[in-house]
Amino acid sequence: MMGDFHKYADHLAVIDDSERQVTYAELEGFTQTLARHIPRRCLVFCLCQNTLGSLIGYTTFLKNRIVALMLDAHLDKTLLAQLRERYRPDYVWIPGSLKEKVKGSEVFSDWGYSLIKTPDHHVYPLFEDLALLLTTSGSTGSPKFVRQSYKNIESNTASIVNYLHLTESERPVTTLPMNYTFGLSVINTHLAVGATLLLTDKTVIQRDFWDFMNKHGATSFSGVPYTYEMLNKLLFFRRKLPTLRTMTQAGGKLLPELHRKFAEYARQSGKNFVVMYGSAEATARMGYLSPEISLEKWGCMGKAIPGGRFSLVDGEGKIITEPGVVGELFYEGDNVTLGYALCGEDLVKGDENHGCLATGDMAKVDEDGIYTIVGRKKRFLKIFGNRVGLDETERLIKTNFPDMECACAGKDDEMRVYVTEKEKCVPIRTFLVQKTGLNPVAFRVTCVESLPKNEAGKILYKKLEEMYA
Amino acid sequence: MTNEEKYIHAFTTTFEVGEEEAKTLQFQGIPAWDSVGHVSLIAALEEAFDIVLDPDDILDLSSFEKGREILAKYNITV
Numbered sequence: 001m002m003g004d005f006h007k008y009a010d011h012l013a014v015i016d017d018s019e020r021q022v023t024y025a026e027l028e029g030f031t032q033t034l035a036r037h038i039p040r041r042c043l044v045f046c047l048c049q050n051t052l053g054s055l056i057g058y059t060t061f062l063k064n065r066i067v068a069l070m071l072d073a074h075l076d077k078t079l080l081a082q083l084r085e086r087y088r089p090d091y092v093w094i095p096g097s098l099k100e101k102v103k104g105s106e107v108f109s110d111w112g113y114s115l116i117k118t119p120d121h122h123v124y125p126l127f128e129d130l131a132l133l134l135t136t137s138g139s140t141g142s143p144k145f146v147r148q149s150y151k152n153i154e155s156n157t158a159s160i161v162n163y164l165h166l167t168e169s170e171r172p173v174t175t176l177p178m179n180y181t182f183g184l185s186v187i188n189t190h191l192a193v194g195a196t197l198l199l200t201d202k203t204v205i206q207r208d209f210w211d212f213m214n215k216h217g218a219t220s221f222s223g224v225p226y227t228y229e230m231l232n233k234l235l236f237f238r239r240k241l242p243t244l245r246t247m248t249q250a251g252g253k254l255l256p257e258l259h260r261k262f263a264e265y266a267r268q269s270g271k272n273f274v275v276m277y278g279s280a281e282a283t284a285r286m287g288y289l290s291p292e293i294s295l296e297k298w299g300c301m302g303k304a305i306p307g308g309r310f311s312l313v314d315g316e317g318k319i320i321t322e323p324g325v326v327g328e329l330f331y332e333g334d335n336v337t338l339g340y341a342l343c344g345e346d347l348v349k350g351d352e353n354h355g356c357l358a359t360g361d362m363a364k365v366d367e368d369g370i371y372t373i374v375g376r377k378k379r380f381l382k383i384f385g386n387r388v389g390l391d392e393t394e395r396l397i398k399t400n401f402p403d404m405e406c407a408c409a410g411k412d413d414e415m416r417v418y419v420t421e422k423e424k425c426v427p428i429r430t431f432l433v434q435k436t437g438l439n440p441v442a443f444r445v446t447c448v449e450s451l452p453k454n455e456a457g458k459i460l461y462k463k464l465e466e467m468y469a
Numbered sequence: 470m471t472n473e474e475k476y477i478h479a480f481t482t483t484f485e486v487g488e489e490e491a492k493t494l495q496f497q498g499i500p501a502w503d504s505v506g507h508v509s510l511i512a513a514l515e516e517a518f519d520i521v522l523d524p525d526d527i528l529d530l531s532s533f534e535k536g537r538e539i540l541a542k543y544n545i546t547v
Contacts, residue, residue, distance in 0.1 A: 074500075203504040206496070207528040230508055234524045384505060439505035440485060 002063050005031075008194030011168060016052050017200040017212050024194065030111070031060040037108040037115055041065050042090040042122055043347065045083070047073040048179040049095060050201045053113030055187070057093040058178060062153070067126050067347070068093075069133040069145060070179035076434060077101050086143050087344045088123035092116040124344035129351075133341060134181055136280045136387045142436075146181075146280040147338040147349070155334035156283035157188045159305045163288055164246070164274065170195035171243075173218040175204065175227060182250050182385065185284035186222055204230055210239070217243040224251030224385030226413060228258050237265050250276040250285070251385030252412055253373050256299035263294040277301045277373070279387065281357055283335040286310070287371060300372045301363070308333035310371055312363060328377050329363040332356050379461075382412045383442045390415075396435065397428055407451050407459045415443050418464060422447040472518075476540070476547040479513040480533060495532040518545050 005013070005028035014022040022030075034056060038044070044061055046068040048054045054073070061068040069087060071080070073095050080101060084092075092102045096114045099106065104116040131153055133145040160166070172190050174197065176183030190197055198216050202209035204227060213221070221244070223231070228249060247262065254262075259275060266273035272291035278284050287310065289302030304310045312320040312327035320327040332355055339352035360378030365371050379390040390408040397406045397417065401424055410416035417428060425445040433440045452463040470478065480491035484501040496502055502510070511527055514520075518540065522530075526539045537547050 205504045205507050205528060206531075210528070226505065230504065233508065233511070234527060238524070433500075437500075439503055439509075440501055441505060441509050 002059055002188075002191060005191075008168065011194045012196040013191065014052055014055060014197050014199055015216050016198075017202060017208070020052060022052065027056070027059065030056045031063055033110070034060040034108065034115070035064045035066075038064070038066055038091060041067070041126065043067050043069060043087060043124070043126065043344075044091040044093055045069050045071060045080075045087075045089045046179075047071050047075070047080075047092065047094040047098070048177060049073040050174040050178055050183075050199050051095070051112060052199065053095065053111035054093075054178055055197070055199065056111055057113060058184075058187070059191070061093075062131060065131075065150075067130055067133065070135075070184070072177060072179050072437065073098060075437065079435070079437075083143060084118070087347075088120040089118060090120055090122065092118060125348040127338070127348050127350055130338065130347060133347075134179070134184070134280045142392075143342055145341045147341050147347070148280075148283055149338055149351070152283040152335050152337050153188060155307060156185065156285055156305075157192050159307050159333075159335070160185060160189045160285055161192055162306045164189070164248070166190065166193045166195065168194035170219050171198055171217055172220045172222070173198040173209075173213045173216075174200055175221045175223055176251075176385070180385070181280040181284045182222060182224070182278070185278075188284075204234065214241070214243075219243055220246040220248065222248045222250070225249070225254045225258075225382070226384045228254055228262060232258060232261065237261075244271060246272045246274060246291075248274045248276055250278050252382030253301070260295070260298040263291075263298055266291065267295055275300075275302060279357075279359065281337055281353075282331060282333070283337055285335070286331045286333070286357075286359070289370070293370075297368075297370050300366075300370050302371060303369055304331065304333070308335065310363075310365075312365060323367050324364055326362050326364045326374055329359045329361045329371070329373070330356060331359055381410060381415055383415065383436075383438055384413060386436075386438065388415065388436065388438075393417075393432070397431070400431060401428060405451050407461065407464055409461045409465050410444070413442065416465070416469070417443060417445040418448050418451060418468065419445060420448060420450060472540075472545055472547045475517045476514075476536070479510060479517050483510045483513050492533050496530075498532075514540075518543065520545070 005024040009025040011024050012021055013024045013027045044066055046057050096112055099114045102116050104118045106114050107117045108115040129149040131150045132148040172186050198218050200212050262273045273294050274291050275289040277287035285305055287302045287304055309332045311330045314320050314327045336353050336355045336357045361373050362375040362377055363371050363373050381388050393408045405420040407418045425447055429443050429445045432443050452460040477488055520543050530536050530539055540547055
């Protein structure tokens with residue numbers, strides 16, 4: 001799955017932004033070194049950044065059947081402590097500069113990272129095929145994780161390699177966090193084919209990013225809708241990027257106009273623009289739109305990945321067969337994950353999804369078999385590529401700010417929170433920023449006199465949005 | 470508002486910090502000034518001074534101080 005690193009022994013696996021270069025043979029050696037310090041299968045918290053140390057940790061854990069719970073290295077200290085309390089990992093793999101965040105004894109350090117042994121030993125049993133735990137929402141401190149199996153990762157990696165035609169000549173530059181499902185899939189798929197990862201935490205709005213990318217001849221980058229909005233603002237189309245072949249997009253629906261603009265740019269400059277669809281619940285990817293038809297089908301999501309299958313289901317649970325009719329999108333495939341974990345006791349659970357996932361998205365299909373996402377059945381937003389549940393957020397606020405009414409709504413990249421107590425607006429926003437780790441611009445908290453409700457007492461979200469949006 | 474006040478205001482409102490802190494800020498120096506925050510800051514500056522910043526200037530605007538130099542190119546003294 002993580003491929004046989006020996007097969008590509010003399011290939012470069014990594015170039016990082018401090019110019020360090022590591023071959024597959026060296027990477028293999030590093031993983032063996034680290035693995036010697038973890039005697040048997042157990043749970044490890046892997047605090048991620050786009051650096052060599054983080055990558056060595058992740059690959060070591062996956063190759064040695066050590067279950068990694070993937071987190072952002074900059075996760076708030078309190079949230080990290082809460083997660084530790086809830087999952088009781090045996091070890092924490094953390095950047096050396098941040099090791100004061102966790103209590104325990106350092107048993108090993110190298111590549112800028114430290115392995116911290118916690119006082120816990122195998123507190124919770126682990127299901128035999130459990131490989132990885134990923135949040136559904138990138139950087140947030142939510143205790144809810146998706147349980148991914150070895151088979152999930154293997155199957156999704158093979159499928160993505162297949163439809164993107166990845167080879168060892170690729171040089172993807174990292175633009176997304178390693179603990180985020182989309183970012184991790186870039187790493188998995190490229191290591192599987194012996195390609196060279198260009199590792200950096202720099203972002204597209206930094207000059208250093210573009211210098212690094214050009215210097216090492218990046219062939220692809222990936223982005224969520226917000227990334228493409230930034231690129232548009234930066235007049236990306238004017239840049240000369242001769243080595244760039246592919247741009248991939250996932251993590252929410254891109255504005256159709258931007259889809260068209262990037263597809264047009266790709267066609268004119270001989271590059272590929274690949275719009276894709278996925279979620280952590282499906283390991284990473286479920287659908288993609290072939291770059292050859294990206295321009296003709298702008299605004300569309302595409303078709304199922306190799307080995308996967310989409311279907312649409314109407315309100316009565318019947319399969320929709322005719323084109324143009326909207327229904328809930330279901331996906332079937334070996335990459336449908338085992339289920340969720342909310343606490344350590346859940347890590348022993350087996351497969352609860354049985355290969356079928358209700359995506360919560362509403363979609364339709366055209367005569368050519370190409371799907372388009374038209375809305376959502378479940379109440380969630382994608383904020384900077386992260387799935388954030390509106391009902392969950394409401395509950396979170398109500399728990400922490402009792403005796404007050406609250407409703408969460410809004411659109412992607414902008415959650416609207418309506419409350420009935422004016423003086424709570426600022427503290428709630430601060431609270432949400434701290435809890436989710438998302439930039440404050442994602443949240444707008446508005447005070448209203450009362451929330452519109454129906455006779456049964458249910459909040460009328462549409463009416464609320466009409467009144468105040 | 471003077472240009473200087475407008476300039477500081479763009480930082481204090483975008484990043485929700487006080488004036489003194491605003492003057493010391495650098496890109497990624499605080500959680501709010503990440504890439505998302507950067508785009509908000511650019512929008513706030515463009516609106517405050519009725520300008521459109523060149524992409525190169527957007528990439529270079531990496532601190533409160535650096536922003537002053539960049540605005541000077543648009544004949545705005547802050």
